[in-house]
Amino acid sequence: xxxxxxxxxxxxxPALTHGQCYLDSAATALKPKxxxxxxxxxxxxxxxxxxxxxxRAAQSLTEKYEQTRVRVARWINAALPENIVWTRGTTxxxxxxxxxxxxxxxxxxxxxxxxxxxxxxxxxxxLMLAERYKATVVTLPLDEKFLPDLNRLPALLNRRTRxxxxxxxSNVTGGMPDLSRAIELAHxxxxxxxxxxxxxxxxxxxxxxxxxxxxxxxxxxxxxxxxGIGVLYGKTALLDDMPAWHGGGKMLTYxxxxxxxxxxxxxxxxxxxxxxxxxxxxxxxxxWLESIDTAAGERYAQHLATQAEQQLAALPGxxxxxxxxxxxxxxxxxxxxxxxxxxxxxxxxxxxxxxxHCAQPLxxxxxxxxxxxxxxxxxxxxxxxxxxxxxxxxxxxxxxD
Ligand code: PMP
Numbered sequence: 001x002x003x004x005x006x007x008x009x010x011x012x013x014p015a016l017t018h019g020q021c022y023l024d025s026a027a028t029a030l031k032p033k034x035x036x037x038x039x040x041x042x043x044x045x046x047x048x049x050x051x052x053x054x055x056r057a058a059q060s061l062t063e064k065y066e067q068t069r070v071r072v073a074r075w076i077n078a079a080l081p082e083n084i085v086w087t088r089g090t091t092x093x094x095x096x097x098x099x100x101x102x103x104x105x106x107x108x109x110x111x112x113x114x115x116x117x118x119x120x121x122x123x124x125x126x127l128m129l130a131e132r133y134k135a136t137v138v139t140l141p142l143d144e145k146f147l148p149d150l151n152r153l154p155a156l157l158n159r160r161t162r163x164x165x166x167x168x169x170s171n172v173t174g175g176m177p178d179l180s181r182a183i184e185l186a187h188x189x190x191x192x193x194x195x196x197x198x199x200x201x202x203x204x205x206x207x208x209x210x211x212x213x214x215x216x217x218x219x220x221x222x223x224x225x226x227x228g229i230g231v232l233y234g235k236t237a238l239l240d241d242m243p244a245w246h247g248g249g250k251m252l253t254y255x256x257x258x259x260x261x262x263x264x265x266x267x268x269x270x271x272x273x274x275x276x277x278x279x280x281x282x283x284x285x286x287x288w289l290e291s292i293d294t295a296a297g298e299r300y301a302q303h304l305a306t307q308a309e310q311q312l313a314a315l316p317g318x319x320x321x322x323x324x325x326x327x328x329x330x331x332x333x334x335x336x337x338x339x340x341x342x343x344x345x346x347x348x349x350x351x352x353x354x355x356x357h358c359a360q361p362l363x364x365x366x367x368x369x370x371x372x373x374x375x376x377x378x379x380x381x382x383x384x385x386x387x388x389x390x391x392x393x394x395x396x397x398x399x400x401d
Contacts, residue, residue, distance in 0.1 A: 004293070004296040004297055004299070004300040004378060006300060006378060006379070006380075006381060009292065009297065009378050009379055010379045010381070012032040012033050012034070012288075012379075013030045013031070013032055013033070013379050014033060014036065015030045015031070016030065016379060019349075020349065020351060021349060021350045021351060021384045021387045021388065022351045022377075022379075022380070022384075023350065023351055023352050023374040023375060023376065023380065023384065023388060024351045024352065024353050024373075024375060025222075025375045025376065025377035025380075026171050026199060026222070026328050026353075026373065026375035027353060027375070028221045028222060028227065029202070029221065029222055029223065029224045029377060030224070030377070030379060031224060031225075031226070031281075031285075032224055032285070032288055034284045034285075034287070034288045035224060035225060035226065035281045035282075035284045035285045035288070036281075037284070038280050038281050038283065038284035039226060039277045039278075039280065039281040039284075041280075042276060042277045042280050042281075043277060046061055048061045049061070049273055049276065050062040050065045050274065050276055051065075051250055051267070052249075052250070052273075061276065064280065064283070065274075065276060065279050065280070066081070067283070068279050068280070068282060068283040068286075069081040069084045069086075069266075071283060071286050071287075072084045072231055072282075072286065075205055075286055076197075076201070076205050076206060076207065076208050076216060076233060077207040077208060077209050077210065078208055078209070078233055079209060079236070080236065082236065082239075082264075082265055082266055083208075083233050083234060083235065083236060083239065083266075084231055084232075084233060084266060085231070085232040085233075085234065085239070085265070085266040085269045085270065086229065086230075086231065086266070086270055086274055086275070086279060087217075087229075087230045087231065087232050087269075088228055088229065088230060088275070089219035089220075089221070089227075089228065089229070089230035090121055090196060090197075090198040090217050090218055090219045090230055091121040091219075091230075092230060093215075093217035093218075093230055093231065093232035094121055094122055094125050094165075094194065094196065094217055095125045096232055096245055096269060097125075097194055097215050097217075097232065097234070098125040098126060098128070098129050099125075099129075099245060100242040100243055100244075100245045100269070101215075101234075101238060101241075101242050102129060102162060102163060103129055103132075103133065104243065105162065106129060106133040106135050106162060107133070107135070108133065108134035108135065109134070109135065109136070109160055110133070110135040110136070110160050110161075110162050111135065111136050111137075111138045111158070111160045111161045111162065112126045112129070112130060112135060112136070112137050112138065112161075112162055112163045112164075112165065113137075113138045113139075113140050113153070113156055113157070113161060113163070113164045113165070113186075113191075114126055114137050114138070114139065114140065114164075114165045114166075115139075115140040115142070115148035115165070115166050115167065115177070116139050116140065116141055116142050116148070116361045116362060116364075116365050117142055117146060117147065117148055117167060117170045117172075117173070117175065117359070117362050117365075118165065118166075118167050118196065118359070118361070118362075119167065119171055119196065119198065119357075119358050119359055120358040120359065120360070121196065121198070121358070122165050122166075122167060122194075122196040123137075123165075123361065126163075126165055135162075138156055138161075139361075140152065140153060140156060140164075140166075141365075142362075142365050145173075145175065145323060146170070146172075146173050146175060146321065146323070146362065146365060146366055147170075147173075147175040147176075147177055147323065148166060148167075148177045148182070150177060150178060150181050150182055150185065153182065153185050153186075154185055157185065157186065157189040157191060158189070159189075161186075161189060161191045162191065162192070163191060163192050163193070163194060164182065164186040164191055164192070164193045164194070165193075165194045165196070166179070166182055166193060166194070166195055166196070167195070167196040167198075167199070167200070168195050168196065168197045168199065168200025168201070168204075168206060169197075169199035169200035169203060169204075169326075170199070170323070170328075170359070170362070171198070171199050171328070171357055171358070171359065172321065172328070172330045172357050172359050172362055172366075172371065172373065173321050173322060173323040173326065173328070173330060173362075174199075174322060174323045174324075174326020174327065174328035174329075174330075175323035175324075175326070176200065176204075176323070179195060179206065179211055179213075180211055183211055183212055183213065187212065192214040192215070192238070193213060193214050193215070194214065194215040194216075194217065195211075195213050195215070195216050195217070196217055196218075197216050197217060197218040198217070198218050198219055198222060199222065199328075200218075201218040201222070201223060202222050202223050203298055203327070204298075208233055213233070214234070214235055214238060215232065215233065215234050215235075215238070216231075216232075216233040217230070217231065217232050217233070218230060218231055219231075220278065220281070220282040220285065223282075223285055223286075223289070224285040224288070224289065225278070225281055225282035225284075225285035225286075226275075226277065226278045226281035226282060226285075227278075228275050228278050229275045229278030229279055229281070229282050232269075234265075236265075239265040239266065239269075240264075240265060242265075242268075242269075243262070244262045244263075244268050244269065244271075245269055245271075246269075246271040246272070247260075247271055248271030248272045249271060249272055249273070250263070250267060250270065250271065250272070251263050251267060251268050251269070251270060251271040297377075297378035298327065298378070300378050301327035301376040301377055301378050301380065302325045302326065302327045302376075304327070304376045304380050304381075304382070304384070304385055305322065305325075305326065305327045305328070305329045305374070305376045306325065307382065307385045308329055308374060308376070308385045308388055308389065309322055309329055309331075311385065311389045312331060312388075312389060312392060315333060315392065315393070315396065316333075316334075317333045317334030317335055317336070318331060318332075318333055319331060319332055319333075319334065321366060321371060327375065327376045327377070328373065328374075328375045328376075329373065329374045329375070329376070330357075330371040330372070330373045331371060331372055331373075331374075332368055332370075332371050332372060333372075333392075333396065336396065336399055338354040338355070338369075338370045338371055338372045339354055339355070339370070340395070340399055341354065341372060341392065341395045341396070341399070342354035342372060344391070344394065344395035344398055344399070345388075345391040345392060345395055348387070348390075348391040348394065348395075349387075350387060350388060350391045352372060352373070352374055352388070353372070353373045353375075354370060354371070354372045354373070355370045355371075356369075356370050357370075357371070357373060374388055
């Protein structure tokens with residue numbers, strides 16, 4: 001596995017210059033220098049905001065800001081830049097769809113199908129809506145590999161099903177359901193599909209047109225971009241038919257004391273001064289990603305996860321929840337609590353995560369109270385794998401005393 005120049009890739013990340021063993025990229029990716037520079041440049045050089053002022057800096061900034069929308073559209077093969085709505089992240093994007101698309105259409109007794117593998121971000125907004133409108137969240141159960149069981153989907157779809165909410169990739173197992181099949185089944189029933197791409201977009205951005213996805217949501221920060229900026233992709237006809245959500249400046253074309261006329265999409269959903277630094281930083285992240293062989297980087301990260309899994313498998317009680325060759329490795333050690341292990345590995349300087357990973361229903365399906373999770377990115381090294389394995393062994397020795 002030498003086809004990826006990890007040393008060169010790693011050098012782009014200032015956060016790694018102190019020898020940190022960072023194995024928490026599924027929570028958030030580290031930022032390359034180009035992203036940090038773009039953000040810094042905005043705050044230090046560009047005294048302006050977007051879509052408001054007439055002066056030259058404001059105009060050129062608005063152009064750059066809108067060009068990023070074009071770039072994001074290209075990244076997921078959206079038909080138009082207007083299909084891209086800026087949000088604070090995946091969570092806000094899902095809440096926007098829940099409140100602006102689904103809420104006005106939901107009748108008592110309607111159903112929303114949600115897989116049991118979802119992150120809370122793709123469950124709680126639907127539960128909140130169901131409670132408010134007397135609708136029902138229907139569970140799409142998992143198969144033996146903890147993947148949403150699409151064989152059981154046809155029996156769950158009926159004339160009351162308004163939406164299917166499905167993750168592209170689990171943030172725990174790394175499992176990826178067959179999106180194309182799920183969407184085909186849902187559409188055959190006249191049901192829309194929201195795909196949570198928070199993890200999936202990092203490893204394999206969805207082609208929203210080829211897959212015929214209705215809503216696709218993700219955050220910039222897992223894709224090497226800044227925090228606080230994310231995307232809602234929606235089909236034109238769906239977004240056009242959604243009422244404004246947050247009220248405020250620049251989401252309207254006319255306002256009086258009696259009412260207002262909303263803007264066209266996407267600006268209708270972007271009230272207030274936006275996260276300009278976030279958008280520019282995200283632009284830098286995408287530009288940088290376009291310049292590297294991400295497929296080779298992905299293979300390399302998966303290879304590291306395989307090495308870690310194989311070495312940890314020698315430990316008594318080790319159990320892996322990893323799906324196929326995913327770069328995310330969730331695991332536990334029988335008889336030892338994940339919190340005890342992670343406290344000791346943290347003392348060793350290992351950035352590992354333990355707990356429920358905002359996926360408690362999935363933990364229930366897996367029959368565990370939580371897991372450890374090492375998530376690998378192309379900036380990790382074989383040395384990180386060694387350090388992880390050594391620190392787990394060390395923790396287990398201490399805990400056995
Ligand atoms: N869905 C999945 C699968 C995730 O991994 C995450 C982030 N952990 C989210 C949704 C929520 O993303 P954010 O916190 O950036 O809104």
